[in-house]
Structure formats: C-alpha cells, structure tokens
Amino acid sequence: MTQIRTFLLLLVTLVAISVSAQTLSPQAKAYMRKEEDSMRNYGRQMIMEKTATQRFTADSVFIRMLVRSLKTPNSFYYPFDSLETVSRIYAPDSSFRIFSWQWARDEDYFRQRGAIQMKTSDGSLKLFPLVDMSEFTTAPQDSIRTGNNWIGAIYYGIVMKTFNNKKYYTLLGYDDNNMRSTKKWIEVLSFDESGRPVFGGPYFSMKDGKVNPSASLARYCLEYKKEGRARMNYDQEMDMIVYDHLISESNEPDKQFTMVPDGDYQGFKWQNGKWVFIDKVFDYKLKDGEAPMPSPIKDATGKSDELRLIEQSEKNIQKNQPAKQPATPAKPLPKKVSPKKQAKDNDTY
Template identity: 35%
Template sequence: MKQFLVACILLAETLCGYSQSKISLQEDSLKVLGTQFTSDSLESNRIKANYDFIRLFVSSLKEKNSFAYPYSQLTNFISIKKSDDDKFRTFTWFTQLDDGSYRYYGAIQINNPNKLELYPLVDNTQNLKISDNLADTTLQTNQWYGAIYYNILPVLGIKNPYYILFGWKGKDLRSNSKIIETLSFDKGKPVFGDQVLEDGQKPNDFHSRIVFNYTKDADMMLKYVKNDKIIVFDHLVAPSDKLKGMTDLYAPDLSYDGYKFKSGKWVFQENMKLKNLPEESDDLFIDPSKDSQNTSPVIKN
C-alpha cells in the first residue's frame, strides 16, 4: 500500500512538472505575440497578434495548476495581480489604435485546483462613456469598464467582503484616468460595483467606483498607504478658471485627498496631511506615448 501511495505521488509530480513545462513553452510564444501587439507599427498586425495571444493564453491557462504559474515573462505586456487571500488573480492589458484610443482586455482567474475557472472581461467603455450613472452602476464581467489594474486591496472580515481595485486607463491623445473599482463575488461569480466609496461633494452618498480624469501631460498618484490604512490620491484642479469642468485637462495641485476605512466603507477625507508622502513610483502602466524608446506599455518599479 505504501509503495502504491509513493507511486501515485511520483506520478502526480511528474504530470505537474509536464504541465509547468508545457506552460513555459507556451509562454515563450506568448512573449513574441505580446511584443507584436504592443510594438508593431501596423494597427492590423497589433490587433491580429492580440487575438492570437488571447487564444494561446486561454489554452495555456487550461493546463493543470496554471494558477500557480507566474507568467513572469509577460509582465511587460500585461498586468498580473493576485489577491492577498489567494482567491483570484486578474490579467489586464490593452492595445492602442492609430487614432490614440485604447481597447482593453482582461480576465479573472479563480483559484480552483480542479478546473479552469476563468471569467473574461469584455470592454464596454464605449457604451459606458454616455452613462450618467457610471459611478453607481453594477457591472457584470461582460460589461467591464476596461482598465489596467495595478493593485488589489481585500476588504475582508465583514459581513459582505469585497475588493478594491486600483486601475489606470488611457483614454485618448490628451487624457488618462485613474479608477477606484469595487469587486465582489455573487455565488462565486465576480461582479463590479459595491457602493462603499463616499462622494467627495455629498457626505453619506456612496458610489461603486470613482473615476479621476486628468491631462496626459501630468501623472496622478492613487494608492493605498498600508501603514496609515488609507487610500490617498492627488487633488485634481483645472489649469485656469476658464477650463473648469473640462476634467480631461485637470492636473494635481500638490495637495491630497483620500479615503479612510470606517464601518465597512470608505469615508472621504479632504486635504489630508500625510506624515510620510507615498512614493510616486506606483506599480502602474504609463502611457506608451511617454516612452521614448518604443510604444510598448511600461511598468514602473
């Protein structure tokens, strides 16, 4: 009996090693496609490479124990973030079109050792642009407000646990966005939109997501400060009185607002006095047009 158990363990380790080796070979091909969909000079080639990437990536994720594989060779092309509780991880990336606009792609992989549990994220930005209620809308994974997620903050130990996602979103040739998104699970399926973020102008009015628009000529800080247990971000203002309301041209004014956690929600804090100013080097995607060497997305370390 003991010999049988040893044989089973050895077989399982062999199969696991085979799967990891196969994923590694697939990763080499994915890296080539990633280089193409971020750097090729022809839009049609970038689009085709991206769809080839998606097909091969899904095939790779179907391999046994894929959740444990880091895909470290792909982090120059896609953002891969795992929740601290090891429940899931997100894959997000974009392709840029010749007119300066962006298309976003992504997926959420659940940590399921028995089978691939993958939820594709379908970019619905174009339809949501005209929504008057974006801040309060519950979105399914096929209605996703596309973004590149660079951090996941779990909010656990409460009756209805959820996650805060920090995102970057290139918009067009003149503006970007930063996003605070909320994610929860309904019967095991991911859903975007928990009303836990207080409105900066209306106390006790809580939203599902907050979108900050700002000029491409500036960088905006948005991050979680672990030591102080706060979410902090640059306060954005118009460059002149004539441009008030034109948020795509807003920029930081060297003051900071934020959110403090209280009773399961995040309460708005204006003009925060920070003891230790967070570093500007967030783990985030920078607008490719600012990378003078090539057009691929860049991650700051």
Template identity: 35%
Template sequence: MQKEFLRALFLILIFGSTCLKLNAQVLLTPETVSQLNLAQDSLSTYSDSTITVKDDVERMAYNTMFVKKLIGALKTPHSFQFNFDSLANNVSFLKSPNLSFRIITWSLPFADGSYKFYGTIQMATKDGSLKLIPLNDDTQNILDDNSITNHKNWYGARYYEIIPVTYPSKNPYYILLGWKGNSTKTTKKVIEVLSFDKDQVIFGKSIFEIKKKPTNKNRIVFEYNKQNSMTLTFDKQANMIVFDHLAPYESNMEGKAEYYVSDSSFDGYSISYPRLYFKENVELRNDASSLDELYSTPRKATTLFPKRKH
C-alpha cells in the same frame, strides 16, 4: 504535561502546514512548468507585438493570437499556480490574498490614442481544472461611469493593485486600482470594486463617501491631462487609498478634464466597513514616484499624516 501537549500540537501544526505547501508545489510538475514556460515565451512575443506594431489591424491580429495562446496555457492543469512573470510589463496578474481567484488584465493601444481593455478572472479550483470568467470591455456603451456592471459590460482597466475588504459574517469585496488610458488629451485612473454573488461577478459598490454629498458612489474615476503624472496607490500602514488632488491649471477651465493636473496636494479614502471615508489634505512623506504613469505597480506611499496648518 500541558506544556508537552502544546509543544506536540505546535509541531503537528508546523508539519501539517509544511505538507500542505509541499503538496501545492508538487501539483506543478517539472514537465508542466516546462510546458507553461514555452507557452509564456510565445505569449511574450505576441504581447510585445501588440505594443510595437503601428497598424491597428495587425495589432488586433497579434492580440487574437495572444488570447488564444493564453487560454490554451491556462487550460494546463494547475496553471493557477504559474505566475507568468515574463508578461509583467504588458499584462497584470493579480491574485486575491485568499488565493481564491486572480484577475488578468491588459490594454491594447490604438493609433487614434484610444485604448481597449481585455481581461479574465481565473478561479482557483481544487482539481486544477480551468474556470474562467471573461471580461468584456463595454466602456463605449456605459453612459454613466457610476453604474453597477458585470463581466459582460465591464468598465475596462488594467489593474495594478488589489485590496481585500473583509468583515465577520459578510461577503468580502475587493478594491482594484487601475489605469484606464483614454485619448490623446486625457488619461483616466479608476478605483473599482469587485465582488461575487454566487457565480456572478459584480463591478461597483456603493461604498465611496463623497464630500458634501448625501449618497455614496459606486466607483471613482479620475480624468486628467495626458501629460500629467498622477499617484493612485494603497498605503497599508495607514489603511488608506491615497491619490493626487486634481484641479484645473486655469480657473476658467473648470469641468474640462484636459486642463486638470495634480496640484501637489493629496486626498485619500480610509478603508472601513461598510464604506470608505473621504479624507482631505493627507500628505505623502515620500515624493510622488516617476513610476506612477507606468503600467507596473506604482511605488507605495510609506507614511501618511495630516497636513499641518500654517
């Protein structure tokens, strides 16, 4: 009797889950998908133009058209479900694993080698209506890259990976791995933390353990020679963020970021609540990927293990 009850309960759960998935799919009608595909075609053209044109004024004009078109597309009911796959080369759409929001980011390169970043957070709504939190890149006015910021003074970056950190009865937060560009001499990458306090967006959190330091950092920023390729990725199997160790290629260049390169060793942050623990000398079984400096997501490091002592 108990087995029959459990079997019936199992079938009900499967049926309910299937219905929920079908209902979610029905929300995006063929007409809506067609409308969003047309918008996506225009968005792709505008986005590509911001990269290919050489004049900064023209580039900004295309970006303005892109922003207006994107907001118009996102106003389409239930657009949260549309992935905008054709924009993947230039624009990152990262959904939180619990599907409560997605963060959309992209960069605008300028002739002098600098970058400006754009972004917005789209919240999932029950009725499919639009709820956006625009992100304003205020990097030039942020004097301390360790400061806690919000959507109005965002430490801009193009994010390519999102990692949730959860704990029972605690508000979750999300670790973001991002590419930040910088100048003609150096590139930056960032480990950012995103959290929500009611309707307020918060960037940065005191969770990063620093070697031989009594206090934690709110975010981690790497700056290195522009010709250097740097790995910064998440290994799910090890539950660790792993990255190249950066060092000056000449000892007398200590503290000058344009002389910092990867020294063939790797460090990492082991993810735990309430903070991330710094680990030295972890090793990738796979070589660092040539994709690490591309805008798309770098290849994942599949296996981490402590370095052997020789």
C-alpha cells in the same frame, strides 16, 4: 499510541496529496514555459506593431494562447513572469488573480482586455473573461457591472477588506483613455452567491467631496491631463487610498483634460463597509507667508504653471509621505502608440 501513529500517518499522507495536487508537473511547466515564450512575442506585437490590424491580430492570438495555456491543470500556480505587457495581480488571500492589458486602435482609442482566474481545489480552470464595454456608456461611475460589461482598466493594485463577514477586493486601475486625458479607477470587486464577479457598488461615501452625496457612485474615477502624472496608490501604513488633489490649469474644472496635481492629497479610508472620502490627507499646512515661494505656481494672470505644479507635488511627496512607501506597481504596458506615454515610468501611477 498505535491509533495516534495511524492518525498522524494519515494526516501526513493527506497533506502530501494536497500539496502534490497544487503543483505543476515538470511536463506541465515545460509546456507552459514554451507557451509563455510565444505569448511574450505576441504580447509585444499587440503593442509595438505599426498598424491597428497587426496589433488586433496579435491581440487575438495572444488571447487564444492564454486561454489554452490556462487549461493546463494547476495553471494558477504558473506565474507568467515574462509577460511584461500584461498586468497580473493576485488577491491578498490568493483566491484569484486578474490578468489585464490594453489594445490601442490609434492614439485616441484604447480598450482594455482582461480575465479573472479563480483558484480551484482540483486545479481545473475557472475563468471569467472581462469585456470592455466602456464606449457604450456616458455614465461609467453609476452602474454595477459584471465581467460581460466591464468598464475596463489595467489593474496595478488590490486591497482586501471585510465587512459583515464578506470579503471585498478594491482594485486600482489605469486607463490611457484618449489623447488628451488619462483615467485612474478605484473599484470594489465582490462575488455573488454563485461565485461570479461583481464590479462596483454603493461603497463610496462622498459627504465632503465634489460628488453629490445622494448621487449613485459605483466606482471612483480620477481623470486628468495626459501629461499630469497624477498618483493614486494604497498606503499600507496609513491604511488609506491616497491620490493627488487636482486643479484646472486653465480655471476650467469641468474640462478633465486640464486637471493637474497641485501638491495636496485626498484619499479614502475604509469604514463600516465603505470608502469614506478624506479631503485633507495631510492636515498640516503652512500659513500664508511662512513658506518662501521663489517660483510662484500661478502667474500674474492667475494661470497655473503645470511644470511647477508637478515639481511642487514631488516635493510634497518627499516631505509628507510616511517612511514606508506603498509598493510600486508594475508598469501596465510599454509605450508604442504615440503620444500615449504608457507607463513611461513608475510615476505614471
């Protein structure tokens, strides 16, 4: 009995030490709260300032302050809740979190910033900077990348899957891209044997899709007209990534800035270590003549009416989505640089 009591006392002591090691001290909390207040101001300035030079300066100061504050022991447990211009998403297993945001030079040039902070047992900082190198490639979908040549996105969703006892984290990201089109990304994040992040890989099966099945597809991109408001989210009940099916409003599908939602949905389902393309998420469709159409989506010339397409998409969402909606992601950035309608509402995603 004495040995059991001794063992239980030792166990309680070890648990107490572990919990204590994973919390911020009152002094550390006060310091980080003060840093966060200053960072919040610079975060707003890097979006709201009038000139590119001012925005760039604020962005640089913000990065330095973020890294400095993260060096505080156990900083992983500080949430940075007031940084409204910065996305913060956590891995479902709490093994890391990702900060991401963007800097705009002008209304036609956007670049993302980011960093992955790993959770460590001793509370020390393990940080992987993410450097947007998207402007140096013409084929961003065909390459496996590291944090040093990151494609760039503001992440608003993360899905963890396992295959052959390895964890894969699928990221959903937003990119303002340019003045004519917006991009949304699906990208699988994994970690190599040394624990360093790897972005992309052979995780997409497009047998029934538009992409050539033999082509290399390391990440999936949904690019559409700036005002298109296409959605892409993970539906937990369906266990599927669901996104708007797009059509060209001018019958020019090769021009991504003409693509808008048409009311149908496509998606990806995780099967045997890959995201398998699903052409029709909702199988049921009315036959010709079964549904009234007081306002045709196309005019007499066959040109699509974008406003009606968007309205039809909204109606389809209400009718077909499961009762439990996927979580609405935080807006990546408030608007300043016109005409980029950055995260103007939750429908942006």
